Every structure is written in structure tokens, then in C-alpha cells.
Amino acid sequence: MPELPEVETTRRKIEPLLRGRVIERVIHDAPHRYRDTHLAEGRRVQGLSRRGKYLLLQLAAADAAEGDPHDLELIVHLGMTGGFRLEEGRHTRVTLTTDSGALHFDDPRRFGKMAVVRPGEYGGMPTLTAMGPEPLSDDFVESDFVKAAAGCGAVKPWLLSQKPVSGVGNIYADESLWLARIHPAQTRLEPAEARRLYQAVREVMGAAVEAGGSSLGDGLGNYRQHDGESGAFQHAHHAYGRGGQPCDRCGTTIEKIVLGQRGTHFCPQCQRLRSR
Incomplete structure (x- = not known):
């Protein structure tokens, strides 16, 4: 699944x-998956932002100048x-379809969604x-993260919940x-563990964004x-994805387990489970 680096x-x-550009038409045949997209037609795209794994297109009236307030958002x-x-x-x-051409949304497994809503609704x-x-923003405060981590359950599912920090999925949690x-x-x-993890999230996400995300394999869902x-x-x-291979840090074989119904990769030597 595309995570923050891929979406960014x-x-x-x-x-x-x-x-x-002005969106002239939005063509699809699944209104339950792509909700109220007809409301985007005739509106100008004022900008594109991102929140976690979501894209947000700011839409205003076609005759609005750039920078004018937008009245709708297309969430992807x-x-x-x-x-x-x-x-x-x-x-x-x-x-x-816009006034300059067309852009197509491909989705082999059909889990993608779109919706047009009022801003913030x-x-x-x-x-x-x-x-x-956001992990790379000033809103991601180390002290807040450390405090929340002191009471967390299993740390990987906690990260995947999107509540302590946004945009972290299976790849970047591992x-x-x-x-x-x-x-x-x-x-x-x-506290020392939480501070290390805070810094690691920022470092990994920053590097992944700069690298354009991760493309895995050559199959149907390859990003x-x-x-x-x-x-x-x-x-x-x-x-991630290196089960059975030696750890780059210590040489121990990377293991794969299932945690929170997600395949999870770790080094049993470098990442020991201490007494809870």
C-alpha cells in the first residue's frame, strides 16, 4: 500500500x-467508491496538499484567481x-479531464477511493x-511522542494506527x-527508546521521500x-521484505512474524524484546 513517501x-x-487547471469531467462507473465527484466538474484546482496517506485537491470556482479561497476538496x-x-x-x-488534457487513476485491486467534500468535513x-x-513537520513534537509511547501497546500496531504520527505504514514502521x-x-x-524511535521515524520518512518512495517487485500492484x-x-x-537475509548491522538472520495481522520483519539480535 502506498504510504506517506509514495503519496508525497x-x-x-x-x-x-x-x-x-479546470476539471471539466470526472468519468467513472463506481459512485459508491468515488463519491460526489461530479461536484468537482467546472472547478479549478487551486492546489494539492497531502495529509498522511491522503491527497487533497483544493477546488474553487473556475473563474477564481489562484490563491482565492476554495470551497470544495477532492480527497483521494x-x-x-x-x-x-x-x-x-x-x-x-x-x-x-481538464482544460489541458486528461489524467487517469489506475487501481488494479480497486481499493482506492475518492470523495468531494467541504473543506475539513x-x-x-x-x-x-x-x-x-505529520512526521516531517514541526507539529510532530518529541516530548508528546515520548509521553504517548510510555503507555502504548505493541509498538508496531500503535504506529500503524496513524494516531501517534501520520503516514507510517508497514514498510516504514519496520x-x-x-x-x-x-x-x-x-x-x-x-523514554530513551521512544526518543530513538522518534528520530528514526523522521530520518526514515525523510530519506524515503527524497528517494521517491519504495517500489516492490514487478507484480500487479507495483508502485x-x-x-x-x-x-x-x-x-x-x-x-522490510528481507526475511531470511542477514541483518546489515550485525549479520543475524532477519525474521518475519505476523503482528496485528501484518507481516513484520526485524532482527532478533538488534531488536530484542525486553521484559514488558
Whole structure:
């Protein structure tokens, strides 16, 4: 599933194609999955932002000047396999036609979603409503994170909840915990552990954004950009997807377990589970 680095890379890549353009038509055949998208028609894209794993397109009247207040937002969640393409394909689910061309939303597994809402009215999107701070922003405060981590359950599912910090998914949770030397099932982090994890999340997410995210394998759901370019951070993975391979830090074999119904990779030597 695309996580914050992949979604942020998507935002950066498609913003020049959409910013300032008028959406003329939104074509799809699944109104239950792409809600109220007709309301975007005839509106100008004032900007593109991101919140966690969500893209937010700010929409204003077509005759509004850039910078004028917007009255609607088009919310996009890429799901497991969603992404934008320049050309229509066999897995195209939505086509955004603008006054300068078309952009196609491909989604082989059909878990992606869109909705047009009033700004900030995210009542039908509980994850977006309750999302924690952005990991690379000033709102992500170390002391707050340390305090919350002192009472957390198993730390990896806690990270994946999006409440302590937004945008961290399976890949970047494993990578952050490896860097911080914390077992993914550890509970009630000590202050020193929580501080290491705070710094690790910021470091991993920053590096992954700069690398354009992670592209894994060549299968149906392989993440890539609208121009076909893949991410590069997969070449820097130390834990995720490396079960059975030696740890880059100590040489111990990386193990894979299931935790919170998610495949989880860690080094049993570097990331020991201490007494809870």
C-alpha cells in the first residue's frame, strides 16, 4: 500500500499537471467508491496538499484567481494499488479531464477511493479525522511522542494506527523500528527508546521521500509514478521484505512474524524484546 513517501511523491509529480487547471469531467462507473465527484466538474484546482496517506485537491470556482479561497476538496486515497497515469489502461477506474488534457487513476485491486467534500468535513473518513501529526513537520513534537509511547501497546500496531504520527505504514514502521533497535511487539516504551524511535521515524520518512518512495517487485500492484518512474528507497531497506537475509548491522538472520495481522520483519539480535 502506498504510504506517506509514495503519496508525497505522487503529489509532487501530478501537481504541475493539475494546479490551475479546470476539471471539466470526472468519468467513472463506481459512485459508491468515488463519491460526489461530479461536484468537482467546472472547478479549478487551486492546489494539492497531502495529509498522511491522503491527497487533497483544493477546488474553487473556475473563474477564481489562484490563491482565492476554495470551497470544495477532492480527497483521494490510493488504496493498495492506486496511482495516476498519463495513458488510459486496462485498470483505469477514474479519468480526470481538464482544460489541458486528461489524467487517469489506475487501481488494479480497486481499493482506492475518492470523495468531494467541504473543506475539513471528513466525518465519513475516520482515519483522516483522527490522524496524528505529520512526521516531517514541526507539529510532530518529541516530548508528546515520548509521553504517548510510555503507555502504548505493541509498538508496531500503535504506529500503524496513524494516531501517534501520520503516514507510517508497514514498510516504514519496520524500517523505523530496525533503525531504533526496538522489537515491533515491545510495549510501553522507555523514554530513551521512544526518543530513538522518534528520530528514526523522521530520518526514515525523510530519506524515503527524497528517494521517491519504495517500489516492490514487478507484480500487479507495483508502485510507480504517472510517467512510469519507480521509487528507489527499496534499495535502502534494512528490514522490510528481507526475511531470511542477514541483518546489515550485525549479520543475524532477519525474521518475519505476523503482528496485528501484518507481516513484520526485524532482527532478533538488534531488536530484542525486553521484559514488558
